[in-house]
Amino acid sequence: MNKPEKLEIEDGRLMGGRFKNFSGRATEYNREGDRYINIRLPEEMVEKLSEEGWNIKHLDPREEGDSPVYYLTVKIRFKSEGGRKDPKIFKGISPDNMHLIKAENVGDLDKDEIEKLDIVINPSYYNRNGKEGYSAYLDTLYVIIKGNRFMSKYNVVDDVDDEEDDEE
Numbered sequence: 824m825n826k827p828e829k830l831e832i833e834d835g836r837l838m839g840g841r842f843k844n845f846s847g848r849a850t851e852y853n854r855e856g857d858r859y860i861n862i863r864l865p866e867e868m869v870e871k872l873s874e875e876g877w878n879i880k881h882l883d884p885r886e887e888g889d890s891p892v893y894y895l896t897v898k899i900r901f902k903s904e905g906g907r908k909d910p911k912i913f914k915g916i917s918p919d920n921m922h923l924i925k926a927e928n929v930g931d932l933d934k935d936e937i938e939k940l941d942i943v944i945n946p947s948y949y950n951r952n953g954k955e956g957y958s959a960y961l962d963t964l965y966v967i968i969k970g971n972r973f974m975s976k977y978n979v980v981d982d983v984d985d986e987e988d989d990e991e
């Protein structure tokens with residue numbers, strides 16, 4: 824199995840509810856500390872990604888005539904949590920005011936209303952219990968959140984780290 828290239832998805836859509844956990848909180852589906860998001864995949868990507876060995880999942884259609892929903896679970900792991908390197912996560916209300924957010928503030932994205940995202944995903948080979956393929960790990964994420972009109976006017980994003988914090 825040849826290692827696939829990094830996966831880039833532009834104008835991606837997150838699955839909400841139990842399908843996103845930037846903070847790594849414990850739930851009935853998740854151990855404490857395991858951060859992840861699930862990205863919906865366009866049907867035209869599914870066959871190629873499956874052939875490459877990505878761990879694609881799906882939800883069955885709710886009603887007759889609907890298509891299944893395909894998605895990829897993307898793990899978020901920082902060096903302090905055993906990762907190889909910190910992913911870069913940028914947040915803003917427009918592409919013109921993106922700010923890098925720190926690991927300790929990433930969980931705040933759970934409460935934000937995400938309008939749009941672009942994502943770069945690293946493949947990581949696994950071979951467990953007779954199954955092999957590639958898990959997805961976050962490399963870079965650009966998130967546009969829904970703001971109010973004043974946030975745009977003043978080029979403000981709530982809960983963004985100040986550079987002063989880095990000097991302490």
